[in-house]
Amino acid sequence: MRSAADARSARAPYAVGSMPDTRTIRPYLESLVAEAARAAVAAGDLPDVAIPGAAIERPKDPANGDFASTLPLRLARAAMRPPVEIAQAIASHVPPDPVIEPPVVAPPGFINFRLSVPFLQQQVEHIISAGDEYANLNLGDGKSAQVEFVSANPTGPLHVGNGRGAAIGDALANVLEAAGYRVEREYYVNDAGTQTDYFAETLYARYQQLFGRDVPIPEDGYPGSYMIELAEEVKGRHGDAYLRPPGDPLPAELSELGINLMVERIRRTLERFGVRYDRWYSEKSLYESGGAYERAMAILREAGMLVERDGALWFASSELGEDKDNVVVRSDGRPTYYASDIAYHWDKFIRRGFNLVIDVWGADHHGHVSRLKTATRAVGADPEALHILLYQLVTLKRGGEVVRLSKRSGEIITLDELIDEVGADAARFFFLLRSPGAQMDFDLDLAVRQSSENPVYYVQYAHARLCSILERAREQGLSPDGGDVGRLVAPHELALVREMMRLVDVIENVATRFEPQHLPHYAQDLATAFHAFNDAFKQQNDPGLKVLTEDEGLSRARLRLVLAARVALARVLGLMGMTAPERM
RNA sequence: GCCCCCGUAGCUCAGAGGACAGAGCAGACGCCUUCUAAGCGUUUGGCCGCAGGUUCGAAUCCUGCCGGGGGCGCCA
Structure with missing residues (x-):
């Protein structure tokens, strides 16, 4: 019609x-x-x-x-x-x-x-009815996105820098979901390759030491004390089952067991941090018969992009604009990690068909970005759909002094220690606060300070106060139900509505530009708008001017505003992977 | 030598080619008999590293320089 x-x-x-x-x-x-x-x-x-x-x-x-x-x-x-x-x-x-x-x-x-004022008032109802889904967009249009982040070698515990990658990757995944993508979070487990070998050899050396053998740890091995713990764990569970005659090579099963134990520790750390993955993708699995490695290399070979030189196999990337060729199979026959990454990204784009792939990497890997994009194109994927987000180094500070090593262990400060000291919420907030491209100082003293200097508490405190107003109203038998938003006309009330509306812009911005730092900044702005709204009544020195007033209709209207503000603030806290405490 | 990131208030940093460049902290001055003062208000503070260019318009884009950090392996 x-x-x-x-x-x-x-x-x-x-x-x-x-x-x-x-x-x-x-x-x-x-x-x-x-x-x-x-x-x-x-x-x-x-x-x-x-x-x-x-x-x-x-x-x-x-x-x-x-x-x-x-x-x-x-x-x-x-x-x-x-x-x-x-x-x-x-x-x-x-x-x-x-x-x-x-x-x-x-x-x-x-x-x-x-x-118009009526339009602003109506947004209060819009936000309340949208609830947990407030500010969800349809930018992704149901397309699939994969965010791969952390992916630290399972040869040691996660350190503070990995925490920054975890906070960025997880928040980005949350926002992409809110923006209408089907999102998968993935951890790429480097369980193959040279570092894995060094790790296994170190573990075996530590293991043998527990049985009284005078065996040195390898030169390129992992000297950290956690390797002793790991060896003790193996001994505790399996006794001498992995012991071989002196001088014999280590049993292959020990390598796999050690990696599994380490991955399990990493998984627990990330869980404490509030990060859950949809998939832990094994590098080794790329090399299964008929797997991604064979398929990707076949594509390059058919395209004439693989050349043999000096006994090694090279990807002729210079023909595709790179400044040089790169080895994919060493002269000893083992593939390089570059080969793994080519296969892995073939798998992401071609086999699994992700429409958007985001790799979150530490900036020390930047030299690999261009190579990987080139290789991605060479295996038939669209390099425009691959976004590699680099984040810069984290420096820990305490009392203005750079903290290099843990007092407890004398080793690199782990993510677990950071969570112990400042909590997951504060850590995530501070990691997100700076743009990924900026090197950041993480002030340990500030992160635990329960004062106005600390933005984490500022934001969470606003949420707790919103809850406490609703709770107080409940005690007085007052419900937001039936409140008429048409009664909301004061400047601070409408300013709060305007700030809540801005979350939509923030989600769009973060989802299209991959800049998660806007989340904590917005959270602070929203908290400020609420505090200003809440304290405006005090400033006017009129006991009738509170959220809960003698005027029941006005109280109910303001309670609807408070309810909406809680929805918006809880939403942005959730996107950052933080909790929204009801009291503090 | 080549590549990447950064350079904005005293400090830590936001800033989407648009209007007078912002926030937090620190400094100054106020506000608690009140739903949490972990709060609010007022205020001081700027050659946006430098020099060119593009544009009606540049902190933002381009070029060159200067300074800080990182990378450039048959390690990952």
């Missing part, structure tokens, strides 16, 4: 059926402006020029409204008219709309929009 609604949809698709909401307000305004521009052209108020995207931005200064279009500035040259005139022409063709107040033209050529 063709109707007026269809005619309207041609003008503003988001107006069909219902009002726009927090998620759709931006595209709604875009179409509003674009249509007004076309109307201005039709009316002869503007020269007939191509109308690019309406470019809806958020002004930095709230005095300029909630949204602004810079379209007039962009049209100025083609239209050969001053931007302000263009802005006026377009603004005059924006029809009255319940969602916004009449647009305001500001020099040098902005069209500023302020959301």
